[in-house]
Amino acid sequence: MREVYQEQLGMLTDVLASMSAMVGTAMERATKSLLEADLSLAEQVIDEDALVDEARSRAEEYAFGLLALQAPVAGDLRSVIATIHAAEDMERMGDLALHVAKAARRRHPNAVLPGDVSAYFAEMGRIAVKLANQVSTVIRTQDVEAARLLDEVDDEMDDLHRHLFTVLMSPDWEHGVATAVDVTLLGRFYERFADHAVAVARRVEFIVTGKMPSR
Helix, strand or coil, X not given: CHHHHHHHHHHHHHHHHHHHHHHHHHHHHHHHHHHHCCHHHHXXXXXXXXXXXXXXXXXXXXXXXXXXXXXXXXXXXXXXXXHHHHHHHHHHHHHHHHHHHHHHHHHCCCCCCCHHHHHHHXXXXXXXXXXXXXXXXXXXXXXXXXXXXXXXXXHHHHHHHHHHHHHHCCCCCCCHHHHHHHHHHHHHHHHHHHHHHHHHHHHHHHHHHCCCCCC
């Protein structure tokens, strides 16, 4: 029975790590669609969001099955409960990539971003994908130190997000209110994507240590 139990926990870990890779790919494609006004990529992200939702449902099914049939305690119980919350975080990461793709589709064939902010979003997209990949590794390895390093990468995203506002608030901004609203919302999507990635890493730290980090 214990061997089957560990196998089920392993399946849960695999689903979570796979979700992280999926949302990272989604954000990578969504960013490219945003920067290049690529409608086909935007449509691909939108269509494949259902796969992320299905993965969350599968993770929850495994988790609730373990709770009902195996009655886990101590560290195993922490793992199952934290996994349920982590799956929710990653579904939201997928939704944020979806929002980016929908913005690209909504403005097509026009570009959403003016040239003077494109570089910001290219870098925010790179950081978002990096975070998603690091989360996948942290989930598989349960490496607490690696989990804590995500805070530093998240700080990079926060810095870019703040600098973006200096561009929007500049007297030299000449792209109008509608574009400023688009840029503001898109910047928020990337910033929240990073926050959810950090939240997942902190849940892994909770699984390993039994303490939810407060940093």
